Amino acid sequence: MATSWRQHLYHLLLWLIALAFFAPVLWIFLGAFKTAGQLVSWPPRWVTFSPTFDNIREVFARENFWSYFRMSFVLSIGSVLIALVVSFLAAYCFSRYKPTGTNFLMFLLLSVRMVPAPAVVVPVFLMYTAFGWARTFTGMLLFYVMFSIPFSLWILKGFLDGVSLRYDETALVNGGSRLHVIFRVVLPQVKPGLVAAAIFNLIFVWNEFLFNYVLGGEATMIPVLLAVGVNSGGSVDWSFIASLSLIYTLPPIIAIFLFQKYLLVGMTFGTVRGEV
Amino acid sequence: MADIRVEGLRKEFKDVVALDDVTFAFADSQVTCLLGPSGCGKTTLMRIIAGLERPTGGEVYFGDQRVTHLPPRKRNIGMVFQYPVVYRGISVAENIELPLKSEKLSKQERAQRVEEVVHLLGLGASVDKDITQLDNGTRQKVAVARAVARQPRIILFDEPITNVDAEAKLQLKRAFKELTRRLEQTIVYVTHDQTEAMTLADQIALMNEGRIAQCDAPRALYNRPADRFGGWFLGNPGMDFFDAELGPGDGTGRGGATLASPLFGAPLRVGGLPPGAGRTVTVGIRPEHVRVAPAAGADGRGPLAVEGELLRKSISIGRQYLLGLRVGDRTFKAKVAPAVGEALPASGPVLVELPLNRVALFGTDGRRLDATLTPAGAGLPVAAGTA
Numbered sequence: 001m002a003t004s005w006r007q008h009l010y011h012l013l014l015w016l017i018a019l020a021f022f023a024p025v026l027w028i029f030l031g032a033f034k035t036a037g038q039l040v041s042w043p044p045r046w047v048t049f050s051p052t053f054d055n056i057r058e059v060f061a062r063e064n065f066w067s068y069f070r071m072s073f074v075l076s077i078g079s080v081l082i083a084l085v086v087s088f089l090a091a092y093c094f095s096r097y098k099p100t101g102t103n104f105l106m107f108l109l110l111s112v113r114m115v116p117a118p119a120v121v122v123p124v125f126l127m128y129t130a131f132g133w134a135r136t137f138t139g140m141l142l143f144y145v146m147f148s149i150p151f152s153l154w155i156l157k158g159f160l161d162g163v164s165l166r167y168d169e170t171a172l173v174n175g176g177s178r179l180h181v182i183f184r185v186v187l188p189q190v191k192p193g194l195v196a197a198a199i200f201n202l203i204f205v206w207n208e209f210l211f212n213y214v215l216g217g218e219a220t221m222i223p224v225l226l227a228v229g230v231n232s233g234g235s236v237d238w239s240f241i242a243s244l245s246l247i248y249t250l251p252p253i254i255a256i257f258l259f260q261k262y263l264l265v266g267m268t269f270g271t272v273r274g275e276v
Numbered sequence: 277m278a279d280i281r282v283e284g285l286r287k288e289f290k291d292v293v294a295l296d297d298v299t300f301a302f303a304d305s306q307v308t309c310l311l312g313p314s315g316c317g318k319t320t321l322m323r324i325i326a327g328l329e330r331p332t333g334g335e336v337y338f339g340d341q342r343v344t345h346l347p348p349r350k351r352n353i354g355m356v357f358q359y360p361v362v363y364r365g366i367s368v369a370e371n372i373e374l375p376l377k378s379e380k381l382s383k384q385e386r387a388q389r390v391e392e393v394v395h396l397l398g399l400g401a402s403v404d405k406d407i408t409q410l411d412n413g414t415r416q417k418v419a420v421a422r423a424v425a426r427q428p429r430i431i432l433f434d435e436p437i438t439n440v441d442a443e444a445k446l447q448l449k450r451a452f453k454e455l456t457r458r459l460e461q462t463i464v465y466v467t468h469d470q471t472e473a474m475t476l477a478d479q480i481a482l483m484n485e486g487r488i489a490q491c492d493a494p495r496a497l498y499n500r501p502a503d504r505f506g507g508w509f510l511g512n513p514g515m516d517f518f519d520a521e522l523g524p525g526d527g528t529g530r531g532g533a534t535l536a537s538p539l540f541g542a543p544l545r546v547g548g549l550p551p552g553a554g555r556t557v558t559v560g561i562r563p564e565h566v567r568v569a570p571a572a573g574a575d576g577r578g579p580l581a582v583e584g585e586l587l588r589k590s591i592s593i594g595r596q597y598l599l600g601l602r603v604g605d606r607t608f609k610a611k612v613a614p615a616v617g618e619a620l621p622a623s624g625p626v627l628v629e630l631p632l633n634r635v636a637l638f639g640t641d642g643r644r645l646d647a648t649l650t651p652a653g654a655g656l657p658v659a660a661g662t663a
Contacts, residue, residue: 106640164359164361164448166358166359166361167361169326169328169348169355169357169392170355170357170361170419171375172327172328172347172349173326173327173348173351173353173354173432174349174354174355174374174375174422174423174424174426175349175352175354175379176375176378177348177349177376180378185363188363188365189363189364198325
């Protein structure tokens with residue numbers, strides 16, 4: 001009995017913490033359905049307002065909104081797909097041929113993502129300007145490819161290490177070429193890893209703002225949407241921010257909901273697998 | 277189809293020599309078992325034959341074709357590994373058919389080949405099942421079926437039944453025996469399990485420390501091990517060994533030497549010793565060949581029987597008895613039939629006899645000496661270890 005009583009308390013605590021963290025998100029979501037006055041009124045109105053869809057309708061109606069929104073998808077999905085191809089092949093190499101310094105290289109790649117973004121944004125910007133890549137779509141796409149590779153590589157290498165070398169060897173002996181081995185024998189077995197890596201990086205790229213703002217500029221247009229929208233008539237347009245947040249948060253939320261089990265295997269880097 | 281020859285094959289991993297100048301031929305259309313303890317180089321040898329490892333030196337030939345530098349896929353071989361390699365998410369039949377798809381075969385022919393091997397391995401009941409529904413033993417059968425269905429000229433097995441449970445092991449062993457009897461390919465089968473090798477092999481190549489110590493038919497290998505290693509490694513338990521000093525010839529003019537040991541009831545004459553053999557020899561006998569009788573029933577006591585002490589007695593596979601014996605200051609093992617074992621006391625004095633035709637002599641280098649043993653003063657010599 002004591003354990004069950006404790007367990008209930010524990011669950012209650014977890015719920016409270018979760019709600020505390022979710023409250024701001026909920027607040028901004030609710031804000032999307034309020035008028036500007038209701039949004040900033042005091043005391044705050046959690047439920048006592050009549051919901052309106054005007055804000056959202058207004059965002060949709062904005063000039064170029066759909067092309068901006070599409071650009072978000074193109075950038076995220078495009079860069080993640082390229083990153084997956086590159087990192088799958090790299091992970092195969094690291095996992096099977098184990099070139100000298102594999103561990104160090106793997107660490108080095110991940111360390112790219114350990115550095116806080118504001119620390120590198122200026123050097124990257126200077127580099128991009130020097131190469132003439134700043135404010136280009138390709139430059140931005142490649143930046144996100146680079147941004148996605150380390151994590152994908154780590155996840156995929158974990159999964160590939162879990163696929164016994166005997167699969168490769170059996171296929172080779174049975175008359176398959178190396179490419180056949182990579183794409184027809186090994187690839188199908190790491191599909192969960194590919195999905196996990198894709199989802200993780202889609203979310204990362206989708207959420208990335210700073211580099212897009214600094215490097216992409218008008219070329220990718222997403223920050224422009226924000227910059228133009230946030231200031232309206234000398235004050236901050238909170239209704240706009242709330243509606244846009246809602247619209248932009250929904251895709252990752254749906255993705256996470258649909259692929260949550262892959263996110264879990266992704267977080268363990270796929271390493272918890274026995275030899276087959 | 278094709279025999280496999282390796283010539284002067286050498287493989288080094290950093291500072292370990294896995295294969296030490298191996299020259300050997302795997303007979304065409306026969307099952308050759310590579311048998312040896314872990315780390316003796318048997319798997320390395322097989323992987324070089326498959327093309328999965330490059331030798332440090334030496335050549336591999338399939339028939340007349342030199343294949344040393346061919347990639348595995350161009351060697352036309354089939355291989356089965358220790359862990360069943362099967363593809364998830366597709367049925368058993370699809371698993372077997374998969375490698376056939378890259379060959380120029382008609383759909384009917386593919387189906388026919390699949391059906392053949394399915395029948396051959398008794399997989400009929402699981403053809404349409406998904407791989408995940410099968411146990412390890414059946415999965416391994418599928419892996420074997422896939423290797424066989426391609427009809428390669430050589431099939432390599434790398435300890436294929438090590439990782440299945442005991443029940444499935446027996447079943448697989450039987451299936452393999454049936455299969456290998458029907459196949460005409462040259463088959464190399466790596467194992468560290470001697471009963472497996474004894475059951476399946478036409479000939480066994482015994483490996484030790486990167487070399488092939490001996491290659492012979494299973495029975496011959498068991499009866500006439502070429503060196504101490506063969507005597508020790510084969511058999512369960514392995515041979516008993518005793519060191520002995522040879523005495524000078526007995527002066528009858530027939531040459532040779534004499535062997536006097538507390539293990540034999542009478543001095544022995546050793547004939548046919550190769551020139552240059554040392555005076556120190558090792559006497560070896562398989563535990564199952566040692567004759568043991570209760571000390572009381574001394575009737576029918578052989579002339580060579582000696583008195584010994586039974587230290588312990590335990591029952592073993594097939595109700596045979598495993599005995600710990602002591603004669604003089606030497607302790608050794610014996611294995612006797614159920615009836616004999618039951619008649620023995622739990623411990624105490626017994627009569628022990630080492631039949632001369634079962635005794636083998638080994639030189640100081642561990643090689644077997646082709647010598648004959650006879651009771652001194654008796655007539656016809658008995659060749660050591662002829663049974």
